[in-house]
Amino acid sequence: MFRLDAGSGVPIYRQLMQQVRQQVMLGRLRPGDQLPTVKEVVEALSVNPNTVAKAYRELEHEGLVRSRQGLGTFVAASPPSPPLAASPALLASLTRWVRKARAEGLSADEMRTLWAVALDEPSDPAEPQDGVA
Amino acid sequence: MTWFIWRQHRWQTLWTLLLVALLYGGTVWVIARASLALDHLDARGCVSQAGSLYWDGSPARCGSLVEGFVKQYGFTIPVFELGVPLLMAIVGSFIGAPLVAREIEQRTQLVAWTQSVPRRRWYVAKVAAVGAVLAVAGLAAGYAVYQLQRPLSDGGVTASRWMWFYSGGLTPAGEALLAFALAVAVGAWLRRTLPAVGAALVGFLVLLLVTGRAVQILTPVKYTTGPRWSAPDDAWRWQADGDHAIPYHPAGQFWPLQLTFLAVLLLLAAGLLTLGWYATRTRAV
Amino acid sequence: MTSALSCEGLGRRYGRRTWGLRDCTLEIPPGRVVALVGPNGAGKTTLLHLAAGLLAPTAGAVTVAGDVPRRRLNQIGFVAQDAPLWPRLRVADALDAGRHLNPGWDRALATERIRRLGIPPRARIGSLSGGQRAQVALTLVLAKRPERLVLLDEPLANLDPIARREFLTHMFEACTQTGAAVLFSSHVVAELERICDHLVVVRDGRVRLVGDIDDLRQAHRVVTGPAAWPDTAGWPVVSARTVAGRTTALVRSGSDTLTGPGLDGAEPTFEELVLGYLDHDVQPGHRSEVSA
Numbered sequence: 001m002f003r004l005d006a007g008s009g010v011p012i013y014r015q016l017m018q019q020v021r022q023q024v025m026l027g028r029l030r031p032g033d034q035l036p037t038v039k040e041v042v043e044a045l046s047v048n049p050n051t052v053a054k055a056y057r058e059l060e061h062e063g064l065v066r067s068r069q070g071l072g073t074f075v076a077a078s079p080p081s082p083p084l085a086a087s088p089a090l091l092a093s094l095t096r097w098v099r100k101a102r103a104e105g106l107s108a109d110e111m112r113t114l115w116a117v118a119l120d121e122p123s124d125p126a127e128p129q130d131g132v133a
Numbered sequence: 134m135t136w137f138i139w140r141q142h143r144w145q146t147l148w149t150l151l152l153v154a155l156l157y158g159g160t161v162w163v164i165a166r167a168s169l170a171l172d173h174l175d176a177r178g179c180v181s182q183a184g185s186l187y188w189d190g191s192p193a194r195c196g197s198l199v200e201g202f203v204k205q206y207g208f209t210i211p212v213f214e215l216g217v218p219l220l221m222a223i224v225g226s227f228i229g230a231p232l233v234a235r236e237i238e239q240r241t242q243l244v245a246w247t248q249s250v251p252r253r254r255w256y257v258a259k260v261a262a263v264g265a266v267l268a269v270a271g272l273a274a275g276y277a278v279y280q281l282q283r284p285l286s287d288g289g290v291t292a293s294r295w296m297w298f299y300s301g302g303l304t305p306a307g308e309a310l311l312a313f314a315l316a317v318a319v320g321a322w323l324r325r326t327l328p329a330v331g332a333a334l335v336g337f338l339v340l341l342l343v344t345g346r347a348v349q350i351l352t353p354v355k356y357t358t359g360p361r362w363s364a365p366d367d368a369w370r371w372q373a374d375g376d377h378a379i380p381y382h383p384a385g386q387f388w389p390l391q392l393t394f395l396a397v398l399l400l401l402a403a404g405l406l407t408l409g410w411y412a413t414r415t416r417a418v
Numbered sequence: 419m420t421s422a423l424s425c426e427g428l429g430r431r432y433g434r435r436t437w438g439l440r441d442c443t444l445e446i447p448p449g450r451v452v453a454l455v456g457p458n459g460a461g462k463t464t465l466l467h468l469a470a471g472l473l474a475p476t477a478g479a480v481t482v483a484g485d486v487p488r489r490r491l492n493q494i495g496f497v498a499q500d501a502p503l504w505p506r507l508r509v510a511d512a513l514d515a516g517r518h519l520n521p522g523w524d525r526a527l528a529t530e531r532i533r534r535l536g537i538p539p540r541a542r543i544g545s546l547s548g549g550q551r552a553q554v555a556l557t558l559v560l561a562k563r564p565e566r567l568v569l570l571d572e573p574l575a576n577l578d579p580i581a582r583r584e585f586l587t588h589m590f591e592a593c594t595q596t597g598a599a600v601l602f603s604s605h606v607v608a609e610l611e612r613i614c615d616h617l618v619v620v621r622d623g624r625v626r627l628v629g630d631i632d633d634l635r636q637a638h639r640v641v642t643g644p645a646a647w648p649d650t651a652g653w654p655v656v657s658a659r660t661v662a663g664r665t666t667a668l669v670r671s672g673s674d675t676l677t678g679p680g681l682d683g684a685e686p687t688f689e690e691l692v693l694g695y696l697d698h699d700v701q702p703g704h705r706s707e708v709s710a
Contacts, residue, residue, distance in 0.1 A: 004612060009687030011632055012612055042590050046583040048451045049590050050615040054632075120684070136518045140511055141504070240502035244555070247470050248519035248562070249492035418472040 001036060004045055012047060016055035024064060024075060035065060035073040134250055138262045145228050146266050152224060153270040156217070160277040167206055167284035174198055180287070202288045209285060210296055213278050217300035218308050221271055222337045225312025228263060230329035233413050234320030242417055256413055260317065260406055267313050271306030278305070293367035294387055299345060303391045307398030312337045314402035318409035321417060340401060348394045354380035420484040421445045422567050422599035423469055427478030430464050437623045438464035442478070444618060444628045446599050448566070451590070453610045454603040455692055456620035462603035463499060465620065466569045469601065470496040483566040492521060495564035495598075499571040501555035505544030509537055509554055516558045528561035531588070548576040556585055560592050568593065570602035586613060611688040619695040626695045631688060639671040639683040640690050657697035668694030 002019055004012060023029040036044070038052045056073050059065045067073045101111050139146075174180055179195035233256075236242040246252045278301035282294045298304065316333035323329050349371070356378040357364050363374040367384035382390060428442040439461040446452055454462050467473040468480050471487030471494070482490040503512055509532060517523045532539060535557075537550050546554065552573065559568060568589070574582050593600055601618075604610060617634060619627040627634065638656070645665050658667035668686060686694065 006608070006611070009690075011635065011688075013632065039591065039594070042594075043587050045612065046586045046590075047612045048615050049594050050449065050451060051612070054615070134518065137515050140507070140515065239505065240498060240500075241504050243467075243472060243496070243498035243502060244504075244558075246472060247491065247494065247496035248516070249521055250519050251488060251491060415474075418467055 002041060002045060004047065013051050013055040013058065016041075016052065017059055020055070020059055021064065029075050031075050031077045033075045035075070037072055134254070134258045135262070138259055142228075142259075142263055142266075145263070149224050149228065149266060149270050152220065153273050156220065156274050157277045160213075160281055163206070163209055164280055164284055167202075167288060170202055170205070171284055171288055174202065174288075199289055203290050206285055206288060206290045209281060210291060213281065213300050214296060215300075217274055217278055217305055218341065221274070221305050221308040222312045222334055222341075224270065225267060225309045225314075226316040226330050226333040226337065228267065229313035229316030230320040230333055231326045232259060232263065232317050232320060233409065233417060234324055234326040234329050237321075237324045237417055238326060246418075252414065253410070256410055260314075260409075264310055264313060267309040268306050271309035272303070275300075275302050275305040278302075293369070293384065295367070295369040295382070295384075298369070298387075298391070298394075299341070302388075303395040304398075307395040307402075308337075308341065310402045311340060311398045311405075314405035314409070315340070318405040318412065321409045321412035324416065344397050344401065345394070348390065348397060349382070352382070352386070352390060352393060355383055356380055420448075421481075422448045422450070422483060423601060424481045424484075425465075425468075425478065426480075428465075428468060428475055428480050429477035430468055430473055431476040437476075439468070439620070440477075440623045442620075442625045444625060446567075446601060446616065448599055449593065449597050450599045450616040451593070451614045452599065452601045452616040452618055453614035454601055454618045454620065455605065455607060455610065455696070456603075457605060457696060460620045461623040462605075462620055463571055464623075465618075466496070466571050466601070466603060469567065470494060470569050472496075490566060492562075493564050493566040493598075495559035495562050495568040497552075497555045497559050497570050497573055499575075500548070501552040501573075501576065503543045503551055503555055503558075505542065507543050508539065509541055509543060509546070510539040512543060512554055512558065513539075513561070516561055520562045522563045522565075524561045524563050528557055531557045531560065535584075549578060549581060552576040553581065553585070556589075560588060563592070563596060564598055565596045566598055568598050568600040568602075570600065572604060573602055574604065574606075582609075607689050607692050610692075617692070619692060621696060627691075631691075635685055635688070635691055637670060638686050638691055638694070639669055640666060640686045640694075641669055641683045642666045657694045659697070 001023065002016055004015055008015070010018075020029065020035065029035075035056065038049050038056070041047065041052045042049045056065065056067065060067055060073070063076055065073050066076050098111065101114075106114075171180065174195070177195070177198065179198055233242070236245060245255060250258075278297055279294070282291070282297055282301065285291050286293070294301070299308075312333060315336050316329055319332045319336065320326060320329035323332070349369070354371075355368075357374065358378065362376050362378065364370050364379070364381040365383065369382035369386075371380050373379075423444075423446040425442045425444050429440045430438045432438050442461075442465060454465065456462050464473065468475055469482065469487060471491060480487060482494055487494060504515075507515065513525075513528045513532065516528065517525055529539075532554070535550075535553050537546065537553060543551060543554065552575075556570075556573065559570075573585070577585060589600060592598070611631070615631055617627060617629060617631050618625060629637075642664055645660050645663050654670045656668040656670060658665050660666075668690060671683070
């Protein structure tokens with residue numbers, strides 16, 4: 001379920017966290033679902049187990065997942081980040097934006113650059129999805 | 134550790150034992166042939182009651198027969214006198230030089246010394262195991278050569294066992310160990326096998342001559358007395374008999390001197406192995 | 419919990435004047451996977467040899483789990499650069515050697531791993547490819563089951579990408595089980611990020627940077643600005659390069675130092691961080707000496 005982007009410059013544990021968040025937001029991971037074990041992730045990605053453990057630990061700190069001793073890590077019953085289904089308008093507006101950008105001839109990379117610039121706006125320290133729209 | 138030493142050194146061990154077996158076979162063969170020839174001479178009445186060939190005053194027909202015997206077996210003295218110490222030097226050097234140096238050349242010391250066996254134990258165990266094999270081989274060679282002495286002196290080729298001082302009895306074991314220790318130490322210092330073999334061979338020769346001479350000079354001697362001024366046949370003369378007193382070692386000193394010489398060689402070997410350990414500890418990585 | 423590896427003012431001199439490593443002070447907690455990065459000849463191998471007990475320190479001290487390395491030999495695994503092994507031994511003999519020389523030897527792991535890698539046990543080591551020999555050496559280390567520290571000198575150099583993955587996965591698994599820390603050297607920066615969580619950068623025989631990678635990234639910024647700015651600002655500049663009139667510098671930052679006219683700061687990527695500390699081409703007038 002995880003993919004790593006070596007060139008992104010984003011720390012791996014944050015990439016893992018983001019992907020879990022996305023899966024939860026998109027409803028692919030539901031409350032109570034089990035995340036892959038650290039060992040499974042290590043085998044799949046040959047990534048440092050400490051990094052995976054750190055990502056899970058941080059996610060647990062955020063309240064998004066809960067680890068149960070000896071059983072594994074599970075998506076929390078009531079994840080704190082708003083499920084994406086609750087704000088379909090955001091996704092819709094983003095889709096519109098992408099369509100428009102594509103029409104103007106922007107490549108995917110260029111869009112990502114714009115996206116990153118928008119995200120780095122210092123005035124807005126809130127959740128990433130607020131940066132667009 | 135024992136298994137590992139055997140696995141690494143089994144061919145060296147087998148070669149050494151094979152060489153010594155060949156030497157042993159050679160001496161046994163010479164002894165058998167010489168004994169047969171002596172029996173032959175005895176049948177013709179050319180051997181005295183005391184068990185040695187007549188020289189002076191023996192029946193005239195014996196003269197050429199005795200000369201023939203001496204001629205036939207005269208070769209054994211230089212062959213064994215030089216050959217055995219040389220064999221010990223070669224075997225000791227070729228086995229000792231690679232002990233540390235080859236590991237360094239292959240960089241396998243980095244593997245050997247990062248297993249659970251400490252470096253000191255690695256060194257001590259290896260030196261002890263390989264040294265024990267060499268000691269056994271040396272003792273066997275020394276025993277074989279020493280056995281040669283009886284038929285040859287009976288046959289008049291040699292009058293004394295001092296001829297075998299460097300090649301018979303206990304000495305070959307000490308020589309093998311000295312050459313081995315020297316090669317181990319030089320190998321560890323030079324970190325190269327082949328130069329260490331060469332240096333060890335040369336160094337061994339020097340050490341052997343110096344220590345042999347030192348033992349001869351520093352141990353108690355007797356002096357020839359007038360009016361004949363000549364040492365007994367079975368003595369170790371320092372110089373040719375003349376018309377004045379010369380020092381000599383009587384036959385009875387053979388074993389004490391062998392022991393002394395062995396002790397000196399072993400002490401030297403121990404000192405060299407200590408130097409080898411020092412180099413292994415400080416220079417080998 | 420005692421550090422897996424601890425160095426205090428550690429130094430090693432070769433000959434009379436040349437220091438292979440100098441003033442090295444660092445702590446590696448248990449269970450960390452540490453990248454030891456530096457150019458060739460920077461002192462990586464010297465540090466690894468000191469930690470493995472192969473070299474005695476000229477200055478300072480090194481301890482593994484609180485004791486000198488030579489008394490922890492059975493708890494330290496080490497593979498030297500290019501994975502040397504006795505060429506005349508057969509693969510099975512090398513494994514037997516491991517079994518006889520190590521009390522905690524995991525025989526099943528060793529034979530199973532060699533079998534799975536398709537290395538013929540009867541083959542002489544001298545006839546194996548570099549990659550296969552490296553795999554035998556790595557098998558020796560894994561089967562030794564070192565509980566405290568695994569030291570690997572350029573272990574991935576001879577392995578193809580699939581073999582790297584396979585080995586890394588095994589190494590991680592083994593270390594998760596035993597809690598051993600892994601310290602491995604590399605001068606290839608790419609792919610270290612996913613392998614390591616800790617970083618040691620050495621250059622010219624000195625340790626330039628030590629720490630948890632995420633912490634280190636947060637403690638640095640890559641700042642781009644007009645060509646002259648580092649002269650005017652008081653920030654500790656690690657290294658700087660000027661390209662086309664703009665200077666890009668790696669700086670150590672507090673939380674609020676990164677404001678200024680025309681400046682643009684961002685958290686460095688792993689590569690920017692490492693390369694910043696390895697960079698020799700510091701512009702004249704800029705200090706590059708920032709010791710960790």
